Amino acid sequence: MPAIVKLQLSLEVLAEAISSLDLTEKRQLQELIEQQIFADEEALYEDDAETLSEIQVVRAEYRDGESMTIDEYLANWSN
DSSP: OOOOOOOOOOHHHHHHHHHTSOHHHHHHHHHHHHHHHHHHHHHHHHHOHHHHHHHHHHHHHHHTTSOOOHHHHHHHHHO
């Protein structure tokens, strides 16, 4: 089992650490952060009744043919 280390850093110290990374490492860090943001946002949506209601409305529109995905729109537009 890997060791878990929790650190408390100021945002300034964290920014300095990020500045020292090379471009590849910065991109890896960006990917990790984006994945975590996505997961956190998904968790918020799952707990938000208004968002869940909006999702149900949009799914019904897709099902009933009242809306189309961007891919469907682009396919129709190019024809």
